[in-house]
Amino acid sequence: MLFRGWGESVDGPWPDAAAVVDHVGVPHLVVTRHALVRRLLTDPETFRPDNALDAVTPIPVAALRVLAGHRFRLPPTLANNASASHPEIRAIVAEALHPDRVAAQQPWLTDLVRERVTRLAAALAAGEPVDLYAGLAADLPLLVLARLVELPDAPVGAVKDFARAALELFWAPLDGTRQLALAAEVGRFHTVLRAFAATGGGLAARLRAAGHSPDVVVGALFFLLVAGQETTSQFLTLLLHRLAGEPAVRAGLRAGEIRVADVVEEGLRLEPPIVTWRRVAAVDTTLGEVEVPAGTSIVAWLARAGRDPAVVAAPGEFRPGQRGSRRHLAFGAGPHRCVGAHLARMEAAVVVAEAATLLDGVTVVRPPWCPDNLTFRMPDAFVVRRT
Template identity: 80%
Template sequence: MLFRSWEQAPQARWPDVAPVADHVGVEHLLVTRHALVRQVLTDPGTYRPDNALDAVTPMPVAALRVLAAHRFRLPPTLANNGGASHPEIRALVADALHPTRVAAQRDWLAALVRRRVADLSVRLDAGEPVDLHAELAADLPLLVLARLVELPDAPVAAVKGFARAALELFWAPLDADRQQTLATEVGLFHQLLRDFAATGGGLAGSLRAAGHSPDVLVGALFFLLVAGQETTSQFLTLLMHRLTGEPAILAGLRNGSVAVADVVEEGLRLEPPIVTWRRIAAVDTTLGGTPVAAGTSVVLWLARAGRDPVTVDSPDEFRPGQRGSRRHLAFGAGVHRCVGDQLARMEAATVVAEVAPLLAGVRVVRPPRCPDNLTFRMPDAFVVRR
């Protein structure tokens, strides 16, 4: 019930705070309202991030053995770190993704996107269908991230495969055979990250110089390769798909009456790639009048919070610039707010600006399909033709 209900259930069916059970019977407290979601995110003393990267489907011994054979560990590093080391690790990552450094990538990225859009336009003009996910959006954030944090020249397909495997292994409902297969894929790439962490420059070098352990270096790189690029790829695809159904917005982008930045923010509100996030109650407390016992798993429905009618004028309409549009929680809030938010915004704005004319002249042949997943939408393709 936690997996696809965020897409299917109207707002009115959900109370502010509701107890729910997941696919294996584990009880969670689901939080749907913007103010309450924000309250939890900004109170790390009461609601800790310790469970943020816990596997939704408990892993069987066979899968755990596979991970152990590859020395796989995810110590508290970024998203799951509520300890004293978090501010320093976060500061080093933030420096690598500093807005000035991000802005310096804009022209390079715009030129790359422009070339791809031109090539895709030629193929569309020839009557071919094209997959805008695979052929435009999928690898762009990874290519930018590699330049910013000096990642090794790992094959793009291998990194993308690893990232999607990790999202499925930790956040999807799975059977034991699938868990073991994914554990093998994630474990193998984790070993490559461990080798790079020992000698690599850029962010890895900065973390080593600060005295952080190899496990922390690998954990930071692991999370960056998932949260720092895969989620943005997903968002680009979801936003392009949404825009094909918004001809007035596309026309406004072309004539300048609609701002690209406003389109990106409204897209983040209505089409976030991350739909939920987790916290665990550290103490007995109350939330929205509901008692919360220490140890309770709290699921924050970020996507639903973005459609809270208390926060935004027209919750279900794509209206760039409307009141409340920028108050979404797509990047979280508080001390664990996404450190790459400016990077994701720059990438999305660049793609929207370059691809808007192409989107105005296509029809959707195959919309994105998103598998069951507690947190990530993971669109698989987006095929269009003239």
């Protein structure tokens, strides 16, 4: 259950905290209530992030050798860093993604989205099916991120393949053959990152100038490429799919009765691309009425917390602007809250404002399919056709 049916079961009956055993027999405590999830994320002394990037399917020796051959390492940098170095690394990354720098990208991004929407609208008018993932959402966040932080000179497709391979390798239930193939994919691009970290400009240069080791520079770039763009393209796809089934919301947008920002927040609450995140108990403690021994792996069910009736008025309904809508935990909370939240919101707002009209009068030919994964939904193609 730990991998299957997160979407289907998110509205079902769940206790505040439940013991669940994963596919390899490892027990986890799944926490569902908003208040408890928030406590997990905002108390890093009791609930450490050390296991945030651990592979949920133990990586076999053959795949580890492949990774080692590429000098693959993930030292504590951002999501998995509880050390004294975290605030400085985070501050350097946050400066690169400063709201003023993000806002400066909005006109360029708006023009790009408008060009794509015009092309997709023409294809729909001609009776052709269009894939809103491939044709609109897939690479937008990567293109924006590249302008903000400077990234290795690599084809967009190669970066996207690497990011999806990393999300699968570390967070999916896998067999050994698949792990070996993914390790080769991740390892090859990690070599590119290592070379760029040594000489690249932008964020890499700022981290080097602050005295951080090559491994830390590579780790920060790795996490940005995986979490800083792939999750946003996933969210754009999930949000567009949701809006395709919400004609009243689209009508409200057209009439100016519903704010784009409220649509984005409600989308984050109901369709977060990251459904869970992990912590490990550093000491014996409790969560609600459940005793939690030190060393317990804890899964914070972010998607479920966004539907807590104690927080939001209509938990399962898409009602932009409703009470509690903005209290979701799609970006986490506390010292490890997503440093790119402002960027993701800007990108989503541009796409909603410019592309929602594409969904008027269409039929969904192929809804996004999400593979089994503990944390990431990873939707693929989203194909629509004019009715």
